[in-house]
Amino acid sequence: MKLSVAALAALFAALPTALAGLEDARYSTVLTPSNFDGVIASQSEGTLVAFFAPWCGHCKSLEPVWTKIAEAFDGDDRCKVAHFNADDAAARPLASKYGVSGFPTIKFIPPPSKGGQAEAYQGPRTEQAFLEFLNEHCGTHKLPGGLLSDLAGRIPSLDSLAASYLVPTATRPSILESAFAIVSSLTSASSSDQLANYYVKVMNRFKDVADASGVDEARAWVEKERIRLGKIASKRGQVAAKKLEEARMKQNILAAFASASASASSLSSVASATASSLSSAGSSAASAASVASNSASSAASVASNSASSLAAEATASATSLASEASKTVGSVADEASATVVSAYQKVKGEL
CATH class of the missing domain: 3.40.30.10 (Glutaredoxin)
Incomplete structure (x- = not known):
């Protein structure tokens, strides 16, 4: 039915x-x-x-x-x-x-x-x-x-500026000016615009940093603030969902600034490793030169000894050959003399 x-x-x-x-x-x-x-x-x-x-x-x-x-x-x-x-x-x-x-x-x-x-x-x-x-x-x-995800709240065009902001050689005023230009191009009052303003807020905080010491202090603040926001973002059920998301997205944005610190540390490590490698290479070169010098001396000594030995052997061989030749010539002469005497006696008898 x-x-x-x-x-x-x-x-x-x-x-x-x-x-x-x-x-x-x-x-x-x-x-x-x-x-x-x-x-x-x-x-x-x-x-x-x-x-x-x-x-x-x-x-x-x-x-x-x-x-x-x-x-x-x-x-x-x-x-x-x-x-x-x-x-x-x-x-x-x-x-x-x-x-x-x-x-x-x-x-x-x-x-x-x-x-x-x-x-x-x-x-x-x-x-x-x-x-x-x-x-x-x-x-x-x-x-x-x-x-x-780790990309929530991030704005790629501002990420690239943030990544170069907290390094000793950064031209912070011009970077901040570029960030303002990007933010001003976002016309609505959406959450993405508010997050874009957070990039600028962090940059403004450290716009007057002028030396490596100031950069280190700025990086320390970024890391401390990331930890604080992470604690808020982990309080599911205790804090309003919108506030949790805001904390998580700000934490993600700070990661873009922190990447400059990681890159600088990486470059420092590479430089240190390179210097160590060059020093090691210098030691290896000195060691190789010493080995080469010792090898050359050893080779010269061996060559000298070999030459002396060959000369002695050649002299002994020449003396031995001369003696043998003298004996051979004497023996041949004796045999020839005996043959001549025998022939003379035979002819004399027949006459």
Whole structure:
């Protein structure tokens, strides 16, 4: 037996109230036909909207995840998470406008200033997947569990200035002037502008630093302030979520200033290692020269001894050969003389 839509709605309405639906999602903004356009226009980047029906089972299953991502973006002026009951008769014109043909239908809707062209969300319905989608579209750095990544609050163009600010050779006045120019280009009163001003606030604090000692004191303050903000950011449940996020983002910004200290320390270590290496190379060169000198002396001594030995052997050989030659010549002469005498006697006898 097939049930009509009205019968299904009545059936789900009879379920225990403990089975929450999207209408019960905490932190998610409730959209209505009267406030829909205003809410969409209020965000600088867009709003993730779940078009739902109270009787929809899949919508009810989505509520726990929807509450988590809505909490992650609660108070964020870039993006918002919201839900809209598209089953009401008064809501159907908006549902038709955004092409809602089933529940839940999830769409990311930019404000009119960004074109207002809705984009259907077709990814997995998990906290991780929703956050990845929103981070990409909103320029945020949110993590599951309400945490922020190390890049949250950072502004790349100001990061590069901060990284070179607390080094002894920095031209701080010109760097600060460049930072002011970047901040002045941000026209709205969004949280990103407030964070940009924090970069300038830190730079202003140390604009008069003139020597290495002052730079060391500035770096020490940065590290101390990072630790203080880290303690605030870790007090989940004790401090308002917005204050926790602010502390975490300021801590991230200070990391950009601290990177200059790390780079300077690294360069110092490299210089020290290079000097040590050169010193070691000098010792090795001296040692090599000594070894070469000793080897040369040894080679000369061996060559001299070899030459003397060869000369002695040559003299002995020559003497021996001369003696042998003399003996051989004498023997030959004796034999020749004897032969001549014998021949003479023989001839004499025949005569």
